[in-house]
Amino acid sequence: MPRKVVYEARVEYVQILDEEGRLDAKLAAGTLTDEQVAFLYEQMVICRQHDEVAFKLQRSGRMGTYPQNKGQEAAALGSGFAAKKGEDFLVPCYRENAALFLHGLPMEHILLHWMGDERGNQIPEGVNVTPISIPIGTQMLHATGIAWAYKIRREPRCVITYFGDGATSEGDFHEAANFASTLQVPCVFFCQNNQWAISVPRETQTASETIAQKALAYGMPTVQVDGNDLFAVYKETRDALERARSGGGPSFIEAVTYRLGDHTTADDARRYRDPEEVAAWQQKDPMIRTRRYLENKGLWDDDRQRTAEERAKAIVQEVVRAAEGIEKPTTDDIFNFTFAELPAEIARQRDTLRTSSIGQDRTQPDPASRTGASIR
């Protein structure tokens, strides 16, 4: 018998706004208006300022470890802008701050998180995002579950989940992709391929030629976009969300971008990265090309830049003040959120911390304890 081909596939790459700020007008049609691009560029300026200030806070000992988002703003903003605020749900990793801010997360929450304060994860009512996720890849399953709930309840809502190139090596990515596609849930898998998982480059991470093609095995529409191109990211995310909302199931987007900073402030990427590679990617910085685009259209100039930067500084200054001004949590907070209703033993432990007793203190019977009265 002759062999026959049972499966063929291809992956498209989409770029609309190139490194020089030149736009493919045909592909750009019906995507972002000039007003929207200017708004998103201003968001980039604010987020970059937030990121730089966060870095400095760590360096000056005012904040713990922080992973810079620098260079990945277009991927976060283009995708986040395509989702409906207050309706759709974002399930992030930790390099999409800009998308979270766009969906209403107060900026000081991110600083609080990295200042070692769980209140940074206390998402306000009505803001549809989960807290940033530290372990790699686990959050994609939560996103799939949330989208599944929307499908069961026939709600026209979607989920975007963010993760990096390294995360697609995790089992949970494959389980999430498989669940999402077999269940046909409205979830967009948005991979920020920033080329590096700490010190492991993309080529060492996987023998797969693209990250995008991994989705093919799960029968999912997939595409690779220039992740530093606001237009391409927006367009492909919007299309994927529309497909999801109309019952077309999950999609995969690989946004090709670059981690301009170290993995975190605890990392030194000079140990493993070629400075020429970094320099080349600095030229592809999404802020440079977005600004060029706006300038070419006569919508931006040095004056507006100065105004935007001053505004960003003022905003971030206020954010830092809010984050640093919050009162230290009480030690009770270690205990009080373990369960909806605190078991007697945990209440006892909370009280031993209050009194610095080892729990044998007979002079401090715990009124909240169920057993305290009868035992002591």
Place this chain on the structure above:
Amino acid sequence: MAQMTLVQAINHTLAHEMERDERVVVLGEDVGLNGGVFRVTEGLQKRFGAERVADTPLAESGIMGTAIGLAMAGMRPVPEIQFEGFLGPAYDQLVNHAARYRTRSRGAITIPLTVRVPVGGGIHAPELHSDSPEAIYAHHPGLKVVMPSTPYDAKGLLLSAIRDPDPVVFFEPKRVYRSFREDVPEDDYTIPIGQAKVVAEGTDVTVVTWGAPVFQCLAAMDELPEDASIELIDLRTIYPIDMETIVESVRKTGRCVVVHEAPKTAGLGAEIATLIQEHCFLHLEAPVQRCTGFDTVMPYYKLELDYLPESPRIQKAIEECLAY
């Protein structure tokens, strides 16, 4: 009132709660069309549809992780993990995510899920189908751990678990699944999580156990002399542990034997013995005895009854404790 086995009681309870609360969904491997490998979910898919009783891909982390997402989005997921040995792949999602979310979000996000897991040995099952890992999950803050030993208790505890605002690991002793029937009311009733049951009252020694060994303890008690007055406590909830019931009993008897299938070292027997010495020190007549599985890998089934705390071994432990 109907007579039900443990399997039937859990099936009845799931249907009862799905009828009452449309947020309740069942998910797992083979739970739909096939009704589960132990038939615990038999007929539920036909009755409630494939969306609420979903056959998932074969991936335990996926089951647990998507259940977390469902719970975040306001559903009341009841995932099934087919055997306790397969909780391993779901462990990360359960302990690092489900258990921690309320704390890490300072109460903004909660995970009301109940994962049902057949547990324990004694049914001649293959490898990794007979373990007792309850202590591992009791050690993880943020999880409640329940193990009923009777059909009546299973209904009351499962309703409490599904309605609980926090994640609950609901262990079902598979050796008891079809071992007997008892009356289970059709009506709605709950048994609070965290409340042990005194199965038999006595004054000479307290025996603390849970799950299938409850019946081994009862068999051992039948073999002991009639003048040995034994108080048998079925813990029912592993975490939060009902210290009050244990302490009250041991203060009366002055002696205690803890019986569990799981390995001895760092098992729950150690925790219970410590609680007793903390709270009953001056009442003790003998050291707390532990009659447990061994610090070995659970043997294949030819030797499983030698590994498990069967009634002769329990009888001996009680006798030794009484004679101390």
